[in-house]
Amino acid sequence: MSPASAATVNERKAAVLAVRSLSVTFQSPTGPFEALRNVTLHVRPGEKIGLVGESGSGKSTIARVVLGLLQEERDVAVSGSVRLGLREILGDQSFIRESRGDRVSMIFQDAVSALNPTFTIGDQFKEVLRRRNPTISTAAALRRARVALADVYLHEPDRVLGSYVFQLSGGMSQRVMIALALINDPDLIVADEPGSSLDVTVQARTLHLMNDLIGRRRTSVMFISHNLGVVREFADRVYVIYRGGIVEHATTAQLFADPRHPYTRALLAAIPRLDQRGIPDVPETIPGFADPLIEHEGCEEPSLASA
Amino acid sequence: MSEAFLSVEGVTKRFRSAGGEVIALEDVSIRVDHGECHAIIGESGSGKSTLGGLILGLFEPTSGSVRFKGEILGAPRRPLRLKRAIQLIQQNPLSALNPRRTVGQSIRLAFDVHAIGEKAQRGKRVAELLGEVGLPADYALRSPHGLSGGERQRVAIARALACEPELIVLDEPTSALDVLVQARVLQLLMRIRHQHRLTYAFITHDLAVVRGIADRVSVFEKGRLVESGLADAIFATPQSDYTRRLLAAVPVVSDEEARFRDRFRAAEVDAEEAED
Ligand SMILES: Nc1ncnc2c1ncn2[C@@H]1O[C@H](COP(=O)(O)OP(=O)(O)OP(=O)(O)O)[C@@H](O)[C@H]1O
Ligand SMILES: Nc1ncnc2c1ncn2[C@@H]1O[C@H](COP(=O)(O)OP(=O)(O)OP(=O)(O)O)[C@@H](O)[C@H]1O
Ligand SMILES: [Mg+2]
Ligand SMILES: [Mg+2]
Numbered sequence: 001m002s003p004a005s006a007a008t009v010n011e012r013k014a015a016v017l018a019v020r021s022l023s024v025t026f027q028s029p030t031g032p033f034e035a036l037r038n039v040t041l042h043v044r045p046g047e048k049i050g051l052v053g054e055s056g057s058g059k060s061t062i063a064r065v066v067l068g069l070l071q072e073e074r075d076v077a078v079s080g081s082v083r084l085g086l087r088e089i090l091g092d093q094s095f096i097r098e099s100r101g102d103r104v105s106m107i108f109q110d111a112v113s114a115l116n117p118t119f120t121i122g123d124q125f126k127e128v129l130r131r132r133n134p135t136i137s138t139a140a141a142l143r144r145a146r147v148a149l150a151d152v153y154l155h156e157p158d159r160v161l162g163s164y165v166f167q168l169s170g171g172m173s174q175r176v177m178i179a180l181a182l183i184n185d186p187d188l189i190v191a192d193e194p195g196s197s198l199d200v201t202v203q204a205r206t207l208h209l210m211n212d213l214i215g216r217r218r219t220s221v222m223f224i225s226h227n228l229g230v231v232r233e234f235a236d237r238v239y240v241i242y243r244g245g246i247v248e249h250a251t252t253a254q255l256f257a258d259p260r261h262p263y264t265r266a267l268l269a270a271i272p273r274l275d276q277r278g279i280p281d282v283p284e285t286i287p288g289f290a291d292p293l294i295e296h297e298g299c300e301e302p303s304l305a306s307a
Numbered sequence: 308m309s310e311a312f313l314s315v316e317g318v319t320k321r322f323r324s325a326g327g328e329v330i331a332l333e334d335v336s337i338r339v340d341h342g343e344c345h346a347i348i349g350e351s352g353s354g355k356s357t358l359g360g361l362i363l364g365l366f367e368p369t370s371g372s373v374r375f376k377g378e379i380l381g382a383p384r385r386p387l388r389l390k391r392a393i394q395l396i397q398q399n400p401l402s403a404l405n406p407r408r409t410v411g412q413s414i415r416l417a418f419d420v421h422a423i424g425e426k427a428q429r430g431k432r433v434a435e436l437l438g439e440v441g442l443p444a445d446y447a448l449r450s451p452h453g454l455s456g457g458e459r460q461r462v463a464i465a466r467a468l469a470c471e472p473e474l475i476v477l478d479e480p481t482s483a484l485d486v487l488v489q490a491r492v493l494q495l496l497m498r499i500r501h502q503h504r505l506t507y508a509f510i511t512h513d514l515a516v517v518r519g520i521a522d523r524v525s526v527f528e529k530g531r532l533v534e535s536g537l538a539d540a541i542f543a544t545p546q547s548d549y550t551r552r553l554l555a556a557v558p559v560v561s562d563e564e565a566r567f568r569d570r571f572r573a574a575e576v577d578a579e580e581a582e583d
Contacts (some may be wrong), residue, residue, distance in 0.1 A: 004502075013446070028453060049537060054455075054485050054487070054488070056456055056457070056458075110399055113399075120325070139519065158325070159325050159326055159327070162324075162525075163324060167324050169356060170351070170356065172352050174351075196482045196483065196512075197398075197479065199350050199512050200512065200556040200557050201350075201552055202513065202559075203558075204556050215480050224395050226484065226486060227559050228560050229559045238359075266487060267485065267486060267487055268561055270517050271486050271560055272490070272493075272519045273515055273518070273561070273563075274518055274568060275518070275567035276553075277518065279490050279493045279497070279519045279520065280490050282487055282490045284441075
């Protein structure tokens, strides 16, 4: 077997994303702040993992490390290992810089501020498409963009392409962001709260769209969401994160049928219910939130040695 | 009929945009009573935030009018008194809070702008407001950047309360929060609504939150109001197909809720068969 095809075989078996013992510390005027502590997680080809947990627990920080964005900031220390396929990206930015927006894409949490305010949506599609195909013509790029916008149920693609982000609603901007993230058929999508500004019918359709892509291309998804109902419908496996550390790791079925960590249980008990008036009563603090990681049967990381 | 607290009367709002005009709202009329929590839900892009903007005076209606206690609410040069009475709490409080001011300075600014209370008392009042939203008094010295999403939203609530408003437009106030923090923030919002006799126009996509807190609900689709009524009635027997479709699409986590939701799925299938 030639070395090239051996690499492909290994690449196929290996996790698309493997994060090991990731720690992140921000330097701030009030002293160092440890945003992530010893985080280990993996995503296999074609797999959808959910990342849920506390506001401020470090979910978007994980996403920004995977995209290589945090490493480019000042006043932050990152340690551990992050592999995309077989490539280690901590320490060497070249691979992730090439892959970003192409093989690896991100749906940012706050679409309105993530989109460029000074360019039209059409120009932003052109730029992203040129990352994959530098010679694509403007006409061809706009043709592809129109199809992509129709896929996320934006019914006036020409108006959207000619608009600046301030001329769109919150959910329209979020759908533009989703369309941009999917248009180059990436291998890995990091979706940070992709449906938070969408009504439930449009949200369901965009999740279908992502599912189609995953089915066709074995795309993998890291799906960050506060909406546990959506996570239950969409994800295969779930990591629960609290104050910078993973506290529970389970298949989606295990997590919802048998939540074991006190934080996970409190989280599930706080979900407002469609069939009841009132808001669940939640205590300010719950003993056991800081208990160690609970990993359910069959969820262990595939060892790198066997990959 | 008694005078409405807030009434939207035949409002149409058009925006100039790429290649023509967008009709963001078309001939919308709604009445909001004093003290109620009025949920505004519906399709993405259907004009909900536009309606919020009209109430807040960010722009003028193209036609029709918005009245607050009988007085027409215009946009340009809105009197300070009305600006103070109607406040906004939005989804992303970071963009609403000036990062160069401390939390305390942001809250205090509201007192200074609206000349609320005696100068010497304002520092103490900031601490009281922080206490009211469940934050320690020393948070006054912190920058909004170092706060979690839930803490920032509490600061935004404290700042809105500082103005002693009568009406608050809440545009997706908890959709960026985890459900535990969301439950606390919603409890807080409901408590202060009762204590301060506030009225809420509550824009959200989360129908379970609407079920939890709303007295009345208005449903929008494509710039039009498709249904408006008591929350109890809308969740029991929605009148429009669009509302049924929304209810049928809610992702849930328990079997009881799934059964509740699936009634609307069944109704959808019946409606489709009737059409065929
Ligand atoms: N550049 C930075 N400097 C200092 N602290 C930071 C920085 N970026 C993030 N943090 C802090 O790190 C923690 C984790 O933030 P992160 O945005 O990853 O949380 P999250 O889990 O995505 O929260 P949410 O659910 O609210 O989006 C927070 O306490 C945040 O204030
Ligand atoms: N300043 C503006 N210029 C041009 N068009 C605008 C402007 N503001 C809003 N629109 C358009 O008006 C329509 C309604 O937007 P609005 O933000 O009110 O929707 P929404 O119901 O709040 O949606 P979402 O649920 O996605 O936040 C959209 O088609 C939007 O593109
Ligand atoms: Mg985040
Ligand atoms: Mg909106």
